[in-house]
Amino acid sequence: MRIVLLGPPGAGKGTQARRLSERYGLPVIGTGDIFRDHAARGTALGLAAKEYMDRGDYVPDHIAVNMVLERLDQPDTREGFILDGFPRTVAQAQALEGALAAGGRPLSAVLNFKIGDEVAVKRLTGRLVCPNCKRVYNLNFKRPRVEGICDVCGHRLEARSDDDEATIRRRLLVYRKETQPLVLYFWERGLLRDIDAEAPEEVVADRTIEALSDLLDLEA
Ligand code: ADP
Numbered sequence: 281m282r283i284v285l286l287g288p289p290g291a292g293k294g295t296q297a298r299r300l301s302e303r304y305g306l307p308v309i310g311t312g313d314i315f316r317d318h319a320a321r322g323t324a325l326g327l328a329a330k331e332y333m334d335r336g337d338y339v340p341d342h343i344a345v346n347m348v349l350e351r352l353d354q355p356d357t358r359e360g361f362i363l364d365g366f367p368r369t370v371a372q373a374q375a376l377e378g379a380l381a382a383g384g385r386p387l388s389a390v391l392n393f394k395i396g397d398e399v400a401v402k403r404l405t406g407r408l409v410c411p412n413c414k415r416v417y418n419l420n421f422k423r424p425r426v427e428g429i430c431d432v433c434g435h436r437l438e439a440r441s442d443d444d445e446a447t448i449r450r451r452l453l454v455y456r457k458e459t460q461p462l463v464l465y466f467w468e469r470g471l472l473r474d475i476d477a478e479a480p481e482e483v484v485a486d487r488t489i490e491a492l493s494d495l496l497d498l499e500a
């Protein structure tokens with residue numbers, strides 16, 4: 281299964297990506313996580329990406345595309361993968377589609393998680409992330425068992441530096457302009473299902489499995 285998760289910041293892509301990964305045994309390729317890891321290690325890629333991320337802008341297409349296509353060459357993606365946060369522009373979608381077609385492994389499904397802007401702001405201003413294992417928590421909706429500590433790996437949790445309200449609003453604007461066109465792009469290819477993501481995590485998880493089964497039946 282080769283799955284793309286689409287949706288604005290805060291829609292729950294990372295949260296649902298982890299659930300899908302555990303259910304189907306597929307690797308998650310989270311482009312934001314990869315850029316943040318590079319930035320923390322101070323690599324050239326990380327330094328190039330950081331200035332864009334801090335502003336709430338997208339990293340230039342060629343940087344994101346090269347990074348993802350290299351990652352998709354790794355053997356653990358052979359049985360499938362979950363792309364979280366890529367593609368985010370039409371140019372990225374075209375590059376991805378071209379590379380996957382050349383490899384004879386086209387996308388299976390694109391799941392479009394839908395939430396309103398105010399829900400996104402509320403979720404993101406309460407988000408805490410584990411920089412080690414990437415699990416996501418929330419001060420309002422999903423508190424860790426011990427304050428400030430990851431339930432699973434015990435690492436200290438952090439707020440992301442781009443999760444302040446002004447940067448969140450900028451990211452929502454960039455999403456509408458750059459990424460919203462991908463909904464039509466994938467819909468026209470018969471690959472997309474919308475998911476109402478304004479519901480508790482477990483309810484969204486059920487809707488995700490339903491949408492996926494629907495698409496995979498259509499594909500069969
Ligand atoms: P994205 O990857 O789309 O930006 P995340 O998965 O990181 O979104 O979720 C954003 C924040 O919202 C996190 O703090 C997460 O715990 C929380 N969250 C995710 N899904 C839900 C949900 N269905 N209801 C309430 N909060 C949620």
Ligand code: AMP
Binds near residue numbers: 332334341344
């Ligand atoms: P995310 O973790 O998905 O919220 O992404 C955080 C930030 O990483 C975004 O605001 C962008 O600056 C950058 N980023 C992640 N994925 C992409 C992508 N596919 N194209 C461009 N920039 C990206």
